Amino acid sequence: MGANGDGDPVDTQEAIMHATYRALCTHGYANLTMQSIADEFDKTKGVIHYHYDTKQDLLVAFLEYLLDAFERNIAVDESDDPVTRLEALVETLLFGPPERGEFDHWELTTAMLEIRSEAPHNAEFRRQLSHNYETVEAMVIAIVEEGSEQGVFRDVDPEAVATLLLTAINGARIYQVTLGRDDVAELTNESLEAIVRDWLCHPDANGE
Amino acid sequence: MGANGDGDPVDTQEAIMHATYRALCTHGYANLTMQSIADEFDKTKGVIHYHYDTKQDLLVAFLEYLLDAFERNIAVDESDDPVTRLEALVETLLFGPPERGEFDHWELTTAMLEIRSEAPHNAEFRRQLSHNYETVEAMVIAIVEEGSEQGVFRDVDPEAVATLLLTAINGARIYQVTLGRDDVAELTNESLEAIVRDWLCHPDANGE
Numbered sequence: 001m002g003a004n005g006d007g008d009p010v011d012t013q014e015a016i017m018h019a020t021y022r023a024l025c026t027h028g029y030a031n032l033t034m035q036s037i038a039d040e041f042d043k044t045k046g047v048i049h050y051h052y053d054t055k056q057d058l059l060v061a062f063l064e065y066l067l068d069a070f071e072r073n074i075a076v077d078e079s080d081d082p083v084t085r086l087e088a089l090v091e092t093l094l095f096g097p098p099e100r101g102e103f104d105h106w107e108l109t110t111a112m113l114e115i116r117s118e119a120p121h122n123a124e125f126r127r128q129l130s131h132n133y134e135t136v137e138a139m140v141i142a143i144v145e146e147g148s149e150q151g152v153f154r155d156v157d158p159e160a161v162a163t164l165l166l167t168a169i170n171g172a173r174i175y176q177v178t179l180g181r182d183d184v185a186e187l188t189n190e191s192l193e194a195i196v197r198d199w200l201c202h203p204d205a206n207g208e
Numbered sequence: 209m210g211a212n213g214d215g216d217p218v219d220t221q222e223a224i225m226h227a228t229y230r231a232l233c234t235h236g237y238a239n240l241t242m243q244s245i246a247d248e249f250d251k252t253k254g255v256i257h258y259h260y261d262t263k264q265d266l267l268v269a270f271l272e273y274l275l276d277a278f279e280r281n282i283a284v285d286e287s288d289d290p291v292t293r294l295e296a297l298v299e300t301l302l303f304g305p306p307e308r309g310e311f312d313h314w315e316l317t318t319a320m321l322e323i324r325s326e327a328p329h330n331a332e333f334r335r336q337l338s339h340n341y342e343t344v345e346a347m348v349i350a351i352v353e354e355g356s357e358q359g360v361f362r363d364v365d366p367e368a369v370a371t372l373l374l375t376a377i378n379g380a381r382i383y384q385v386t387l388g389r390d391d392v393a394e395l396t397n398e399s400l401e402a403i404v405r406d407w408l409c410h411p412d413a414n415g416e
Contacts, residue, residue, distance in 0.1 A: 118238070
């Protein structure tokens with residue numbers, strides 16, 4: 001798929017997505033134009049317009065592309081126990097996948113923040129971001145439910161636990177790039193680990 | 209201060225700040241221009257330029273104005289016990305001040321998100337946002353330390369607790385406006401309350 005060189009529309013679309021990513025990282029959302037995307041790309045603005053009628057269409061496709069890559073990167077090893085899986089998921093969400101992914105984690109967080117800031121004005125962005133949120137939320141809920149069934153976790157509302165983890169991770173990543181502080185992500189990881197081990201885990205399951 | 213009508217520069221600057229806020233809420237950061245600010249304002253673009261050389265200067269002043277208002281609004285009653293103070297602070301940060309503040313909470317969160325998304329590209333925004341983060345962090349740390357001294361809270365790293373609360377609150381507010389989900393903020397408040405009561409509070413202090 002998409003390995004036939006220049007003329008292949010899949011290759012071209014992939015190249016446009018990469019160019020959009022680079023243009024967004026370089027110029028920021030406020031200064032992102034079709035021209036600035038074409039400048040990151042060995043083809044003309046006309047080629048971009050052939051595939052995407054408007055900048056809006058292009059950005060909707062771009063967000064889908066980012067979120068697909070994100071969902072591929074957060075798969076966890078189903079054979080691990082719930083505590084290990086939950087902690088691995090938190091670490092991957094906070095710091096990126098263990099094997100270096102397709103994107104630099106800092107740049108990706110910055111690019112996602114730019115798109116998020118448009119979401120209050122853009123129903124299609126909200127729809128895509130909501131779908132992504134619900135996918136990750138469902139992963140956390142499944143792990144918490146399994147841990148509760150096994151008696152490892154105490155009897156909690158899985159959705160409340162998922163909300164706490166996802167909001168803390170989202171907030172930490174945004175502070176990381178907006179304050180320039182990697183230590184906020186490190187401290188969040190430590191705090192969430194403490195919450196999982198000292199609060200979420202059933203007291204009887206401690207020290208086993 | 210600033211009650212002398214039209215010619216008073218303090219009044220004019222205050223009016224420019226309000227116009228900037230309205231223009232930002234209406235058009236978003238990407239479409240914010242000096243003209244769109246002037247349109248929200250009963251004076252000309254020239255008046256804005258008289259006070260602020262560039263849009264960048266204006267936005268730096270605007271962020272300072274927002275953060276000053278924010279810091280005035282989050283004062284907590286020092287006479288309350290640490291648990292009550294911590295929960296009141298979390299609620300104010302999540303939902304806005306108990307008495308309706310100068311700004312609509314949803315609009316303010318959206319406006320702040322737009323400015324945050326520029327911070328990776330803007331050192332002055334990062335400096336101001338960092339100062340604001342440290343102010344709120346210091347408030348949480350002071351409450352946690354007092355609670356630990358009183359034996360109400362267990363022996364924890366106050367900075368780690370502050371990081372967890374601030375990241376979860378920031379993430380929740382951003383999800384609130386980018387996914388259009390108020391329930392995320394409600395659930396975050398419930399989760400943080402559970403964390404404070406069931407994890408942060410010393411087990412011996414429970415049920416007293």
